[in-house]
Amino acid sequence: MKKYRCLIVDDEDLIIRSLEQFFGFHTDRYELVGKAYSGKEAIDAALQLKPDIILTDIVMPGMNGIEMIDTLKGKLPSTVFIILTAYSDFDYAKQAIRMNVKDYIVKVPLSEDDIFQALDRAAQTLHEIEVKEAELRKLNTSRLENMYRFRRQIVTELLQGDMHPNQLSRHCDDLKVAPDLKEYCCVLIELDDYAGFKKRYDQADQSVIRYGMLNVAEETLGSRGSGFVCEVKDNLIFGIVTLPFMESASRLNAQCMELGRELIDNIQKYMKQIVHVSFSLKHQSWDTMVSAYRKALLQLQDAYYFAGEGQVFVSGPHSAAKPGEGEAQIKEWFQEIIRRLAPETKSEELKGILSRIAFQALEHRIPEQKMTGLINQFMGDIKQKVSVWKLLPEPLLILHEDRIKFDGQWKRVIAYMDECLSQRQAPARSEISKAKQYIEENIALRLTLDEVAEYVSLVPSYFSTLFKKVENENFVDYVNRRKIEKAVALLKEKDYSNLQLSQLVGIQNERYFCTLFKHFFGLPPQKFRKTYL
Numbered sequence: 001m002k003k004y005r006c007l008i009v010d011d012e013d014l015i016i017r018s019l020e021q022f023f024g025f026h027t028d029r030y031e032l033v034g035k036a037y038s039g040k041e042a043i044d045a046a047l048q049l050k051p052d053i054i055l056t057d058i059v060m061p062g063m064n065g066i067e068m069i070d071t072l073k074g075k076l077p078s079t080v081f082i083i084l085t086a087y088s089d090f091d092y093a094k095q096a097i098r099m100n101v102k103d104y105i106v107k108v109p110l111s112e113d114d115i116f117q118a119l120d121r122a123a124q125t126l127h128e129i130e131v132k133e134a135e136l137r138k139l140n141t142s143r144l145e146n147m148y149r150f151r152r153q154i155v156t157e158l159l160q161g162d163m164h165p166n167q168l169s170r171h172c173d174d175l176k177v178a179p180d181l182k183e184y185c186c187v188l189i190e191l192d193d194y195a196g197f198k199k200r201y202d203q204a205d206q207s208v209i210r211y212g213m214l215n216v217a218e219e220t221l222g223s224r225g226s227g228f229v230c231e232v233k234d235n236l237i238f239g240i241v242t243l244p245f246m247e248s249a250s251r252l253n254a255q256c257m258e259l260g261r262e263l264i265d266n267i268q269k270y271m272k273q274i275v276h277v278s279f280s281l282k283h284q285s286w287d288t289m290v291s292a293y294r295k296a297l298l299q300l301q302d303a304y305y306f307a308g309e310g311q312v313f314v315s316g317p318h319s320a321a322k323p324g325e326g327e328a329q330i331k332e333w334f335q336e337i338i339r340r341l342a343p344e345t346k347s348e349e350l351k352g353i354l355s356r357i358a359f360q361a362l363e364h365r366i367p368e369q370k371m372t373g374l375i376n377q378f379m380g381d382i383k384q385k386v387s388v389w390k391l392l393p394e395p396l397l398i399l400h401e402d403r404i405k406f407d408g409q410w411k412r413v414i415a416y417m418d419e420c421l422s423q424r425q426a427p428a429r430s431e432i433s434k435a436k437q438y439i440e441e442n443i444a445l446r447l448t449l450d451e452v453a454e455y456v457s458l459v460p461s462y463f464s465t466l467f468k469k470v471e472n473e474n475f476v477d478y479v480n481r482r483k484i485e486k487a488v489a490l491l492k493e494k495d496y497s498n499l500q501l502s503q504l505v506g507i508q509n510e511r512y513f514c515t516l517f518k519h520f521f522g523l524p525p526q527k528f529r530k531t532y533l
Contacts, residue, residue, distance in 0.1 A: 004123055005033045007049060009042040009056035009065070010084060010107075018110055019055065030119055039063030046072055046079070053122045055082045055115075057107070069101060078129060080122040084110075148214055151175050151230030155238055158286075159293055165286035177228050183246045184227065185256060185279045185315075186292035188300050189217055189237040189263060192274035192307060195404050197235070206234075212271045213237065220266050224259050238293065246282055253314045260312030268310065276303035278313040304368040305361075307405035326364030327374070333357050334378045341385050347421045354417075358410055368406075372398050375409050379416055386420045387459065431456045432470045435463070439479060443486050444506045449475050483507060484520045491529045498525050 008019045016035055023032035034049050036042035039056075040063050046054060054072070058065035069081050084107040103118040105111075154171055157163040172179040191197055201209065210231065217229045217237055227241035243255045260277040267275050278299035280292040299313040333353050340350065361371055379395035395416050398409050434456050439447060452475070453463035467475045483505040490496055490504055502513035517525050 002127075003029060003031050004052040004119075004126065005031050005049070006053045006055065006119075007034045007036065007042070007046055007051040008032065009036045009039070009054065009060075009068070011037050011057060011060040013037075015057070015084065015107060015110065019115070022112055022115055026116070026119075029123070039065060039068035042068050043071055046076060050076060051079060052126055053080050053082065053119065055084060055105075055118075057084045059086075078126070080125055082118050082122055145211060147174070147176060148211070148230055151177075151228065152232065155230050156232055159232065159238075159290055161290070165289065168286055175228070177240075178226075181240065181284070181286050181289075182242060183282055183284055184240050184242045184292075185246075185252070185282060186289065186296040187221075187227075187229075187239040187241050187256075187259075187263075187280075188278045188293075188296045189213070189229075189239070189267070190276050190278075190300055190303060191235045192276060192303070192310065193405070193408075194235040195408075197273070209271055209273065210234065213267055213273065213275075216266050216270050217263060220259070220263050224255070224262070240289070249282075252282060256314045257312055260314070264310035264312065274308065274310050276300060276306065276311050276313070278303070279315060281315040301367055302365055303405075304371070305365065305406050307407040326360050326366055327370060330357050330360055330366070330374060333360075334374065334381070337378075338381050338385055341382070341420075345421055347418055350417065354414065358406075361406065371406065372409065375413055379413065382416065382420055431458060431463075432467060435467065439482060442506075443483060444504060446506050446508070447479050480516055481520060484517050487513075487517065487525065488521070488528075491525065495529070501525055 006023065008016060008023075010016050010019070016037070020032060020035070023030055030053075033051055034045045036045045038060055042054070042056065043063075056065045056068065063071075065083060069083075072079065072081075081101045083101055083104040085104050086106070086108050103121055105114045105118050150171075154163065154168070154175060158165065158168065169179045197209075198206065214229055214231065214237060217239060221227045221229065221239060221241050225241050225243040227239055229237050229239035232238040241259070243252065243259070245251050245255065256279040260279065263277050264275055267273055278296045280296040280299070283289070283292040295315070299315065302313055303311060333356060337350050337353055360366075366374075376395075376398055383395055395412075398404055398412065435452050438452055438455050449464055450460050453460040456463065458466070464475055467478070471478055473481070486505045487501045490501060496504070498514055499510050502508065502510045505513075507513040507516070514524050517523075517528070521528050523531060
């Protein structure tokens with residue numbers, strides 16, 4: 001049950017104490033948040049406390065209750081007033097009721113039933129107001145959502161060439177946009193980490209946040225000029241904005257920078273999302289909207305190299321680099337890394353080349369799609385080279401649709417290389433030791449080279465060669481020797497039969513077990529026990 005906040009106002013201390021006692025018995029529904037002894041004091045308290053209900057006397061020294069109500073009505077439109085009156089004040093009561101005061105109570109004598117009934121009527125009024133406001137908000141939200149969806153549909157058709165700009169005029173009223181588009185800039189707002197956004201929020205929350213971003217963006221544009229916004233993709237908001245001073249290119253750029261920073265700050269403040277913003281050059285008429293969009297989108301490409309902090313990109317040369325410049329050098333460095341990969345290669349030996357590649361990509365602003373392709377190809381080449389000696393998971397390809405920034409992609413590259421070269425510094429000591437431990441723990445099972453190689457993530461042929469190099473004994477001989485040594489240890493504990501021993505050490509054929517035993521110790525198991533144990 002909702003609890004309503006109440007303020008009491010009366011210049012008589014006895015009435016104040018009586019009302020305080022009443023509220024002390026009804027704390028489950030009505031909370032007394034303050035009291036005042038004059039109209040002026042009540043105004044200060046009400047503006048600070050913002051109560052739902054005010055119970056006030058009429059006749060008080062200085063400012064009377066009617067004047068107080070008249071002052072507060074405009075400032076606290078949702079507050080309900082109940083007046084306390086003596087019989088001689090009835091003319092005042094009628095005046096207050098004409099001011100839409102909800103109720104009045106005769107305070108001589110002061111009846112608890114009258115107070116409770118008046119408060120319940122006030123609470124009912126507040127509930128009805130809340131229901132109506134909620135319905136109105138829902139209706140307005142529904143209309144706004146429909147308008148944004150319609151805008152997305154129409155603008156997308158325009159950008160894709162499915163609708164001619166001349167056809168737009170018949171939709172302008174529904175879209176709430178101007179039919180004649182004068183000077184304007186196209187503005188694009190892109191989520192910084194769209195892949196992370198999809199992981200952090202479920203589908204419903206994503207829709208709520210994107211809708212909130214549209215509202216914040218449109219209000220921010222409206223505070224500096226005129227225009228509208230809509231989504232063109234789930235991670236991209238398109239907007240048109242006309243600013244006050246567009247005749248000067250330098251002044252326009254400065255305005256765009258200020259507006260861009262405000263968009264970034266407001267969306268981060270209210271929606272907790274980091275975005276990047278780009279602006280096109282100045283354009284005129286709906287006919288040039290596609291061109292404006294493409295130029296703003298070109299500006300936005302550089303956001304690929306910025307993660308974690310919103311950036312504003314304004315009109316100007318996209319990049320001083322020529323198309324393709326820097327890519328050839330990056331390819332060459334990637335190939336050098338592939339050539340240098342070997343089982344004994346240390347990660348640190350390649351960090352210098354990787355740093356040069358990252359700097360080259362940033363310096364030349366290699367477009368996202370091209371750089372993503374180069375990275376995916378490089379990780380595929382790593383997999384192919386390293387798989388000769390080590391079993392590896394498939395590299396996690398970077399999908400262009402996820403809009404992972406360069407920083408995030410590069411971390412994947414480093415992590416994958418580290419995984420490929422992990423424990424390469426001492427392969428004999430680490431992987432062979434791990435294999436021997438596995439053999440000891442599973443000595444009672446039938447062990448194969450393929451099984452143990454897979455356990456230590458090595459290709460079987462390479463594992464076999466490495467095992468013999470480290471142990472000076474091939475894998476099969478080592479496993480057989482350890483099984484027979486285990487059988488000897490068992491014989492020391494108990495007089496097992498040959499069949500029991502063979503089963504306990506994972507050799508199913510008793511005759512083969514005895515042959516192996518004699519090969520290593522010169523005697524069959526039982527004779528060995530009698531002779532030496």
